[in-house]
Amino acid sequence: MESSDANFPVRHRNFSLETKGNKTEIVICSYEDHILVIATQIGAMGTILHARKEEGMSVEPTFSVSVIFGKRDEPMLIATARRLIDHISSYVPSKPLVLSLGLKDHSSETLKEIVEAVIENRLW
Amino acid sequence: METDYDQVLRSVAQVKIAGDDGVKVSCFTEVLDDVTLHFQIIRLAKQIYVWIGYNSAKFGNLYAAASTRPSNTVSVTSVLGGTSDNTGSGIARRLVMKTGLNIILACNIPKNNPLLEAKAEKMLIRKLIDLGYTMPTPLRAT
Numbered sequence: 001m002e003s004s005d006a007n008f009p010v011r012h013r014n015f016s017l018e019t020k021g022n023k024t025e026i027v028i029c030s031y032e033d034h035i036l037v038i039a040t041q042i043g044a045m046g047t048i049l050h051a052r053k054e055e056g057m058s059v060e061p062t063f064s065v066s067v068i069f070g071k072r073d074e075p076m077l078i079a080t081a082r083r084l085i086d087h088i089s090s091y092v093p094s095k096p097l098v099l100s101l102g103l104k105d106h107s108s109e110t111l112k113e114i115v116e117a118v119i120e121n122r123l124w
Numbered sequence: 125m126e127t128d129y130d131q132v133l134r135s136v137a138q139v140k141i142a143g144d145d146g147v148k149v150s151c152f153t154e155v156l157d158d159v160t161l162h163f164q165i166i167r168l169a170k171q172i173y174v175w176i177g178y179n180s181a182k183f184g185n186l187y188a189a190a191s192t193r194p195s196n197t198v199s200v201t202s203v204l205g206g207t208s209d210n211t212g213s214g215i216a217r218r219l220v221m222k223t224g225l226n227i228i229l230a231c232n233i234p235k236n237n238p239l240l241e242a243k244a245e246k247m248l249i250r251k252l253i254d255l256g257y258t259m260p261t262p263l264r265a266t
Contacts, residue, residue: 009181034183043169
């Protein structure tokens, strides 16, 4: 479901998906200088990550991904942010990502489904 | 005070509420004199995310605020934006006092503008009451 208010400067999209018996609510917002993705199963934002593409001289892009709030010992969350910023930066190179993952289940299958659903419904 | 606020207000864009009962997203815009404030409220089950845009759609600084033990005093921290800039942190803190919920606030209101900050906060609280996310009477004196 997308916001149809043409006057509001921030576009958003809001939907849910079922993974492994858990209902995941996803909200994607596109600001002028950031993309915000919220994926929650617990009714709260949970762990918040920040990811951006680094300006570099090399051919291969480099990314800076970090947890700015919450669990710092879950590499799968960082990998998820990395996967999404990789996708975002190939369309809008200058927009960093703020990713919120409030999940009961951190399995790679769930995260993969979330990434696929976000990309499918992307706003970039 | 309320009538002054009403006089200053010029236009209110339509409020959109989307999503099922899980997550509700509300967006609205208010114009004051020469300043346009955009508001976005995302209501999760146990948390409210708010974005306040000052004349633009820039994300701004991100703060998290909640009641903390032992005495339920409200704590606020800067999550992204990390300067000693306090714009937004006061709003986040007072929103927690008002709603009792965890608040994540993104705000790009510039520094040294306490009057604007206060107006934005008032509009936000009024909208939170209208949406039924909070009670009209404060839980405690600020």
